[in-house]
Structures are given as C-alpha cells and as structure tokens.
Amino acid sequence: KRLTEAVKRVDRFVDPIVVVSPRAGVYWTPNGNHRRVALDKLKADFVPAILVAEPNVAFQVLALNTEKAHNLKEKSLEVIRMYRGAEAEQPSSTEEDWAFQFESAHLVTLGLLYEQNKRFAGGAFAPILRRVDKFLKTSLRRGLEEREERAALVRAADETLAAVVAKVKKRGINHPYVKNYLLARTTPLTKARKTLPSFEQTFKKLKENLDDFDVSKVRYDEIQRSSIMLAPAAAE
Template identity: 45%
Template sequence: MSEEIPLEIQELARQVETDGGVVLAVYREPYSRQWQLLVEIPLDRVEPTPYQRDLSPHHVERLKEVIREIGRFIDPIVAVRTPEGRYWTPNGNHRRAAMAHLGAQRITAILIPDPTIAYHILGLNTEKAHNLREKALEVLRMYRTLMAAHPEAPERTYAFHFEEAYLITLGILYDRKERFAGAAYVPILRKVDGFLDLPMDQAMAERERRAARVEEIDALVAPILEALHAKGLRYPFLKQAILSQVNPIRRKRIVTMSFDEVLDQVREGLARYNVEAVTAEELAQAAAEAEE
C-alpha cells in the first residue's frame, strides 16, 4: 500500500513545477526514511550557498572533461529551495558550473525539504578537498550567514556546523590577509580558542578581537623570521618552529589557561627570542613538536 505524501512535501513539489522544474520522484531516503524529492530544475535558478569556498577552475575543467567523456550527467547535486524560488547547493557548485559551461539548461538534484540541512552537508562535502584557508573562509561565510539570520543565538549552538572554533578566527584573518600563514597558529588556537556562549552578533566582536591579537603576534614573528633568514636558515615550517618554541601549552594535554593568557606568554616569549643563540637542530625539533 502506497504511503500518503505529507502536505508540505506536496507543496514543495508544486513549487518546483512553478519554478519551471520537473519532479521525477518523491521518496523516503533509506537511512531514517525522511522525505526527499528527485527533481530536474532550471540551471539558472541554482547557485552555491553564500558561505562556500570559491570555485576551482581546474576542478570545473576536470568535471567538464568527465561529463563529455561519459556523455551524460550521472551525479545529482543536493539542493534546498529558498523562499525566493532559488536553489542553493551546498555540495554541487563545481558540477553546476561545469554543466553551465557545457551549455546545459537544467540539472538533476536531490531536493531536501529542510533548508538547515545545507549547513550539515558541508561537513560531508568531498567534491573538492579543503585546504586550511578554504575551510576557514567557508566557515566564516557560514558564520556571517547564520549571524544575519539568528543574531541572538549563542555561537555554541552551531558548533557542529563550524567543526572547530579556531576556524572562525582564522577565517577573519584570511579575509583580511589572503596570504596569512594560518597553519602556524593552529597548534595554539585549537587548544585555547573554543566556542563562545555569547550571542553571535556579540561573539563576532570577540572573534574580531582575537584575530587582532593573533595579528599582533604575527607582527612580532616577522622580524625574527627575517633575522633567521639572514643567518641562512630558510627551512620549511620555520614560522611554526618559532611559535612552537614560545608556545606555553605545547606539551600540555589539558589546558587551563585562557586565550589571552596564552597569547600574552607567546608575546613575551617572542620579545625575549634570541636569534643568535638558536640552532637549526632546535628549530627542526620544535617544528616536529608543533605537528604532534
């Protein structure tokens, strides 16, 4: 006996048709048996979620080649419908761009009735591997979108969506300075930069302050790097090594110090840093410890 389709799913199917799309199937997905739609929608109505990383031209070209080679589009994107009749895809932006470049007018999509699922899907997105900069900027864009919609919600509410609190702070830093060496600060930030209980609009102000503190530290590292380069020390991960040497929580599993207490000690360590006394072996050991 066939199940009765819920009214809200019937309404979503009607909206798809009003938008110029076609409903190919209405079904329950196999894990928790929730309702979804398989649809074909106009490509000009599809766009990435506003907090996603930028397109990789190389990846788009590769997808175009694959689609041409097999002669068909076989990997539906995931989409959610906005109240304005647009379709956001949290995991299919490169496929969308490839199809558009190939002149397609429509694209196949799995349409999810719950728009909040778009935030969760980013954690499963394997279409293009993240590097730290891309991930941090993506998290920052997501943060700003959620903050605009829910400014009074505590930041901690969205811990699952953001994955790691320090990515928010690093996102601000990358947004300010494209070539910021964020990886050097991860061993410190991941231990002290936790999620905040403040409402998101207030939490953002605190994030901006924390990013400014990291910028202050970075300004102190710069002349030390230059002095080490002048000594002929130009090894990879040199900045990580310097910071590891002055990191007061480097070997600590449990950290009780606050964000500001740790950065205060890092700053003091950099102020006392003796470029003349440091050896290449010490730097190599510190760089290795930073990765632990």
Template identity: 30%
Template sequence: MKVLAEYNDPIKGIPIKFAVIPIGDLKRPPFQRDLSDLLVKRLFISMEKLGFLHPVVVYQKEDEEGFFVIDGQHRVEAAKMFGAKELPALIIPKELALNIMEFNTEKPPNIREKASQAYRLYKEFFQNSPETEELELAFYIEEPSYITVGFVLEELSKKFPAGAFEPLLKKIDEFLSEPLEKAVEERRDRAKKVYEVGEKLNEVYEKLGMTNALMKTELLRKAVQRVYGKRVRKIEDDFYTALDKVGRALEEIAEEGWQEEDLL
C-alpha cells in the same frame, strides 16, 4: 528494492539501474575512508532546505545481501537523521567499484579549508538567524578555532599561516555564549589578535633568515613551549593573555638569534 529504470551510460555503455532501496540495505564498503561528522552535519542542513536530490551510487556482491555505497555515504548518514526509509540509488556493476573509489578519493580537509567552511556557515547563520547563540553552532562546526581562523583568512589575510596556529588555538578558543549579532564582533577581535601574532611570527622568521616555511610551525611551537612547557595539554590563560605571552616569547627567540637547526 524497486527498480525504476534501466539504461546504459552514454559514454562507455555501462549498464546501470536506477532504483529506490530501503535505507537499511545500504552498507559501507570495508575499504571506504572514515566519515566526517562535519560533512554529515552540513549535508543535513542542505537537505533540510533542498531535500535528497542526488542519488547514491551502489554495487552488490553476489554472495552478500544489501548494497555497498561507493559514493554518497555521507548523504546516507544525513538522510538517516531525518528518519528516511528509502533512498534513490544508481546500481553499477561491482567490477567498477574499485575504479570509482580510486577517482573518488579525497584528502582530508586541512585547517584552511575547514576554517573557510566554518566562516561561510557562520556568516549564513549570522545573516539569517542573528539571535542564534554561537554555542549552538557547535553542532555544525568541529572546532571554535576554525571560526576565528576563518575570519582571519576571509577578512584579513589569505596568507596567514593557519597550520602553525592550529595546535595553540585549539587549546585557548571556545564557543561563545552570546547571540551571533554580538559574538561576531568578538570573533573579529580574536581574529585581529591572532593575525597580529601571525605577523610577528612572520617578522621573526624573516629576521632569523629562515627559508623553510615549515619552520614557522616550529618557531610557534617553541614559543608556546617556552611559556607553557613541552607537554602542555591545557592552557588556563584566557585567549588574549595566552597570545600576548606567546608573542613575547617569539620576540625573545628572535633576540636570541635562533637558527633552523635549533628548532629541530
């Protein structure tokens, strides 16, 4: 470790060291949340363009070697992918570690957030490298269904019930073996189809007089079960056929006049 500077923070007067630390000496604290592979990949892309600009925040225990990364572990993992040997770090007193963890706790991103991220990344690749095969984006995007939902949310309707569709779409969507300049139109077609079934779900929900928004998820789940069984793990039908069948099942449920208690 090489200390480059020492100073006190301007608000609380906390003593801080700015140092360069060998990457092998940076460790994860035992109470930190699990890492997100998707975030690491996104940071890798960012560093490829900008480098490593944001120091990690670490603390040290007197009885242990190395430094625990309290803020920046995802950046550390991304830097390792470049073969980085050392990283800039701010060393803080260990008693502040738990306080920082308390304020640094984040909820795992939901499907709407993941889908919007996937859409932005997809559009970036499309604009800069339209010849890239969509299949190559599997390295950066966790699920192909996030791309489709992203197109729905960003181009068709922000109110689309994305959470209700997540289990189904994970079973029927896939990355396309086509360059983005062609694949983008298929993505838009898939998004339109999903949106249509989403509108049908909303219509059935209103027709049955339901008021609990969580029932949309249950309605769709029952429709899928009606077509494919209660414990379906894999759906053999193609994307459009599966959605057509589920859409018809929703219509049947509406005609039968189901109530909220029938879904529980």
C-alpha cells in the same frame, strides 16, 4: 585554477553543486563554492545544482562531507561562511547551538583570518588556537564581534612572527618549518599547565615572547629535527 582549466578543456561540467534557498530569489551553496567560482570565471550560462528544500540542512553539509577531506583553509572558510549564514537567519542563536556544524571553535577564528589573507599560516597557529579557542555562549551577532577581536589578536602575533622569521632568514636559515619552530618555543602554553590562560592573555603573551625572542640561538639542525614529526606550515 586547475578546475577552471579542466572545465574549459572538457567543455562541460556535470558535477552539480548543492544549494539552498533561504528566501525567494536567493540561493546559497554550502558545498560547491569552488565549482561555482570556476563556472563564474568561465561565464557559464548556468550552474547545475541540486536544490535542498530545507535551508537548515545547509549547515549539516560540512559534517556530512566526509568523502573529500577539506584542508584547514577550506574547512575554516566553509565554517565562517556557515557562521555568517546562521547569524543572518538565526541571530539570537549561540555558537554552542551550532557546535556540531562548526566542528571546532578555532575554525571560526581561522576563517576570519583566511578571509583577509588566503596565505595565512593557519597550520602554524592551529595547535595554540585549538587549546584556548572555545565556543562562545553569546549570540552569533555579538559573537562575530568578539571573533573579529580574537582574529585581530592572532593577526598581531602573526605580524610579529613574520618580523622574527625575517631576522632568522637574514642569518641564512631558510626552512618551511621556521614558523612552527618559533611558535613552539614562544608559546605561553605548556603541556605541564593545568589551567590555561584566556584567549586574549595567550596571544598577548605570545606576541611579547616573540618580541623578546633571541634569534641568535636558532640553529638549522634544531629546526630540521623538530620538523621530522610534523608537517611544515607551508603545507597549509
């Protein structure tokens, strides 16, 4: 919204997006989608772009884009877009083949979650996801199906988490770190564990722990202390 208003006020746009053309008449931007959307909303006659001749370079752009750090949501959405693009062009390749471009396996799962819910609390779930979400050895085509299943498990846990948060708020406790606090106390992953459970086991157990969590034991001062060293989920 801010970008759209700025372009409208200045009445010009001189920062070209990067595009590749996998086939004639088709253009895709690996870096510049926000700008493209802004210009589309303003019904611009054209979008200034730099055309990269080699389509494969599109999947390197996120790794090269170090000047402007993406937040977790932006990075995850970029990764799932790259994933879909790679799956369309090279369906038999695996996630491990694209490990450098995707950066981290949990970003793929988060990308699916953010696609459905732009306000998903990815920052709260990221510490758990980073530990159990690994790149798959199957093809991207089959991998996407499993990713959807993983996203569904996280979504189910998030729905249960939302219900617990609502109970905590009914007790008059409101804090932006509540989700992080609850997940930290219900996670089946402990630092002492040498062998991690599978992704499915982790999130099914997390959901069970959330269902059984006693909100009467939650104290505001404990949440406050826990939030000192870490950013709240609302910052994502």
